[in-house]
Amino acid sequence: MKTKYFVLAFCLFFTGTLFSQNGSYQINANKINQLMRAINDIYVDTVNFNTIVENATVEMLKTLDPHSVYIPKEEVAQANEPLQGAFDGIGVTFQIIKDTINVMEVIVGGPSDKVGLMAGDKIIKVDTLDAVGKKINNQWVMKHLRGKKGTKVELLILRGRNSEPLTFHIIRDKIPMNSINVFFMVDKNTGYIRLERFAATSKQEFSDALHQLKDKGMKNLIFDLRGNGGGYLNIAFEIADEFIEKDKMIVYTDNFRKTGESFKATSKGDFEKGKLVILVDENSASASEIVSGAVQDWDRGLVVGRRTFGKGLVQKPFYLADQSQVRLTISKYYTPTGRCIQKPYEDGLEEYYNELNTRSQHGELISQDSISFPDSLKYKTPNGRTVYGGGGIMPDIFIPLDTTKYSSLYGEMIRKGIFSGFTLNYMNLHKEELIELYPNIEQFKANFQVSDQLLEEIMEYAHKEGVKDSVPLNFTRRAQLFFKENEKQLDSTYSNIQDIQNLEQFQALFTQFMEESYSESMQLRNLGKVREFIKEAIMFEFARNLYTYGEAYQTFLMSDETFIQAVEIINNDKIFRKFKVAR
Template identity: 45%
Template structure:
């Protein structure tokens, strides 16, 4: 513990992103719409509501400075809800559509993934099945004009790009792009359409008998995507499955129960919900699943929340598979959504959910939201990300799995096999290296496209292609030119990681995520541990 502490990277700056994802995506358990008129009528009948109206009236009429009444009301609502629990919250009308899109599994736009490099919008890849792909927009294209406005070299933000390119299905937008090898700008008149937001990042065979499947959220399309991916893996000879739910903040309860139903045989309880005003409701796996037999390993970490924890908890309680990684987030609250008259919405906690053994995995929040939000930082500071002995659990909340193993409630799913955070790499430096790779690879790939396209498959590419020292040195020159203050000694210590990510991003140019993940996952200790466990069982 003491020897490794100096190598620990600063995880804290990334935690707000984890919280934001969990708040936005992980609050949909048991989602129902309440009758709007009934809610409004109850509010009108309350005498305190009139008091609030009077206060707002006096503030609006007599306050010394001009105020925005709508913003003030939003702030009041948010402050009230923050006193209840960390997952009851208010969604203003302007944010509601974006929140819906994440869980509906689609949005309306032109269908590209992009990033901004050197003040220029660069297409990472057109989304499969979208209008941009159909018209021939390609990876590496640089968007110079949107309509008649030049957008290159204008310090444009990601949100501004999204606002210009998204729009109603059937509406048109003109873009002009610069493509390598073309003297003139190419013009595309794109009709916007529904664009799928996939929840399965990738599914592929790690070896002849082991499949790997990564799910990033539980949305309206997850059940179908998951089933299709499992079916394809089974056709490829899968006997063992590694299901990756790390950094998956959750989503729809139905998607989680459907997933468990594909993995769990017989008629078995998956999860139940219960609250003060909500009677116990049980969700049961009862259909014939596509992977009810075969070794199953589920990867989780501190970013796995809500629906991810339902899946991991059910599989663990029934001893169907092995949970690998670090303790999950610990979100076991159920929200219902209430539509408000101005188009905004309220998400209110109405129940808790419990795993089949009776565990509530909701971590404590009675000491306020600040402490709740800082709990992952406390895990880091207490050494929990690095040593299994540092994991906190409620030793009084003891439950038993189907085979009689002890499990604990009170704060996330504790894995069966602990995988510490890797301390061999400086994650700050590695992050700087990784952020410099895409722009370098796009330029490099455009010059060597014919060479790389000679590889007929991901497997052939992985077996035969390596990053040579010459290409690596070219990348270092690019890196040092763009990041003059980077620690070159530490960069040199991460040569293996740098070469792997360079190789992965070239593969992504050729096969998308189906090329990227097989390469980059060779660095992943959790996957390595799961595979070793499978081999030990087989031996």
């Protein structure tokens, strides 16, 4: 009976509305109610109505747009967590290496930090439960280490070369999920801030970082939104407000009901003057596009990188009767010049989410010449610059994806945890020595080098963990691919039983295919450059263990071509004059 009441509540929710889309709404709402009643009253078997309604809801939303989604009750808290800015736990980041929970970082001021937990510690027991073995995965760790604020957990820890485990009693607390983990002075005039998401706490985090950098003499800013998939619309407005002068439009929303909103800049901006460069890529979306679009439209700064994702739809979350949640698209958003950034989605969800692969296949990630826009999608800024709508923010200065920075060998080492595993072992023996040599990140960046001997030790460790310089032949898989690609030719050449008496042509074709296929796989190993990638990775892992994550990230940026070019751009007044952009 309770299930029936839930179904009726669900149906009534959708039958009562303030604004009907069209005359067919009530008829179809009644159809749903009739069907549910019929299933409840006369269907042959017992039915799980929760499953039926959830499946129907998911499929219904799929027909609307790519970003209207249903979140089951048990997943709502986890789905909202990244944007709420905090969760209850013990305050560590971890990685599972060889079925063991390794502490990678201890959050300063958190519960684990207060009792003395350290990066490199291995958690072997949680309360009375063994925390090693095949059963250990990320879900297991989060289930047993997280918990309500104020509750206690007992951890048994292995540390370094100590043979005796250590016991820690930790009281869980609120753990901040910072959206800004990296900000620093690049040089005496230029600051850098990386924003990972537009969360509830992001505006305050941004203001704090901005003020700290200005106190150190910052006059110019590189604002990194690469990989930032968005978040709260109001936070995007508030951060953009830091850059845009009073009363200028930042973003507006609209829909067929004409119930959209306009967001104009206030007088509160803390960085309305000074050179500004915003970094974006194909994974910058939604709120990231609001900020970069407003800055571009008002000629306030330069957008550098690659065309953004193209998500211009606004979702509003609301709860259903059982506390599950729907995030429903309610508007499209538009930049100040009137650009709608939403890319097309009329060809279905699969095509929509495969669009980034399509860009890659067309060469857009490596060549600006492969991108073209019709005149109908061209808009003009106040200073007369041309900007583009119809599918993401097109940067002012294009930086291609560095396709040479790929190695299947390097990727395999990452997947198998080689760098973190080696680093933890190395730190057990040499951490104090390294801290003495490099007491801060500046000295580490300036002086630390991965020696040939250290590189050989890393490769030796990798080989012991099953990583090989070569790739396996995978004969069966390659043979299947051969038959698939050459099916028509083989069927034509060997059309009857007598033809198989002469297999010389087949053998030559097959041998050529296998040799070329294997050669391509070896080329993807990129053995000529992989050692360079390994050095960069181990430098980051070492820095991450010696300093904070934000400081370690600076070592990653040292070889980041987009960042390197951004620094050159922001120090070149001629480029800002060329693009008629504020300085």
